Amino acid sequence: MIDNALIEKIYNEDRRSIARAISIVESDNSFTSMYLKAIHKNIGKAYRIGITGPPGAGKSTITNQITKLYRKQNKKVGIIAVDPTSPFTGGALLGDRVRMTDIGMDSGVFIRSMATRGSLGGLSKKAIDAADILDAAKFDIIILETVGVGQSELDIAQAADTTIVVLVPESGDSVQAMKAGLMEIADFFVMNKSDRPGSQQAYTALQTILMIKDHNDNSWLPNIIKTVASENKGIEDILNEVERHKNFMKEKGLFLSKREHQAKIRIKEIVEHKLKDELWSETGENSLNSSLDKIIFGDLSPYQIAEEIIKEFKERI
């Protein structure tokens, strides 16, 4: 049974209940889908901003700065920060410390870190579920911040209305971003630390890459915003560019089709996740275990055993 009082408290913006609900979707038991069904009619109002880029580009500093600006506009800001590389880069930890002293005490800001590296997948599912809870809790802006190193992280960044890719003017960074699939998902770029030497060349290189892309009057051309986030320079330009992108999307009728596309990706992930659970139920595990002798002693290849298990699964469901 789901706790209807909890849902009411989420609508009433109660922080402890929001945290509890996010813990429920993170633990990913059968309650997740019940809660998300229950709150579904109350989501869709928040504007979602994805922030991604390589480790060390300054994503968490930028998240902090734009959060402060949105707070000045009296907008409530929810932040989901995902960093699966954090054990090695120290990113999430450092970022959290900065955040805590800076915006963590503001009751109009809610921060949740998900650094669940080594988890059994489903990270993007959980992050997006958590964003829905913040949406139902009447946050105006939801920031999904992730390191751009993996399909799962790209999926999270893409689950936003506006996706920002943060780069630094290191040599070749923009070319690397292109290889990494970040070019395709960026609604605009932030060239952070743009007081560094080589910044202008990096800017020009990125601009050249962007010009090559096909575009027409109806297509959005990603801009490059220069910032020095540590000195709070260029942060307003980011907010203006988010606004410009939002208006463009709405004018051209692209806003809903983008959300539709995102819903499609998300539904696919939920379906796959649920089927996996059914597949590896007790019966599925038993059928796998009983086949293992055959493979070790060389009779059947893993592919042949896989086929047998699929056959058994189809008969079962």
Add this chain to the structure above:
Amino acid sequence: MIDNALIEKIYNEDRRSIARAISIVESDNSFTSMYLKAIHKNIGKAYRIGITGPPGAGKSTITNQITKLYRKQNKKVGIIAVDPTSPFTGGALLGDRVRMTDIGMDSGVFIRSMATRGSLGGLSKKAIDAADILDAAKFDIIILETVGVGQSELDIAQAADTTIVVLVPESGDSVQAMKAGLMEIADFFVMNKSDRPGSQQAYTALQTILMIKDHNDNSWLPNIIKTVASENKGIEDILNEVERHKNFMKEKGLFLSKREHQAKIRIKEIVEHKLKDELWSETGENSLNSSLDKIIFGDLSPYQIAEEIIKEFKERI
């Protein structure tokens, strides 16, 4: 139809045919399973070594050095190097350059890089399939080298008979490795760059962590090998430790049960992969697309639509 001549050529250690077969499993079409079924009876003889660790720890240098030592023992070495972070770290690229001048011209060495970041998953499946091909092509040692930043990469490293985790004596690196899930998969550790200041403290810290773990006479206690790979120091110790681990596993009867466990993980991945293909066939996609209106206009949550699609899928198969 599969090309039986190709399979014969793999058995005859023909490099071009090996490369072609790996390209087939990389492209992951329906031929993959046919080829792997065909070669299945000829695999299992190679000894597989997994090498993982954080970016910059010196994994590719160590891979090169141990390859050269194995070559002196007249063993053929196949290397599958996976680095999904390479667009940003430059890792795979740099590593490949080192490799190419060093061991790339040796006909007893076969190197394949898989830096397929942003691919649609299945990277560990492809890497392990490629290892099977090298196994059938009579390579004595297969090294699976991956950056330890993600479940998929951990899966690859674990698909080995002996898994080595390479660390450097940076402050707290061993604690981070523990968080990252690397402690669980390491059969032993290499503390590379151990001529650096702070090396002894890092060694002691890692040793302390390892002592805490439960162990008895029948359990393997991971050792720490000190190296300076760039100066070729400690490399023989790595080979000796691999040998010691291999002998321990065989004496205690753990060798086959480890391979059985790996086969289980692999079969699971193949089953999930195949079911996904069936799920999102034309019919599955249509059923998804026709549901999308409902979600955008707020009637149904993504979770409810997912349930409908699963129902339809079960009726279909």
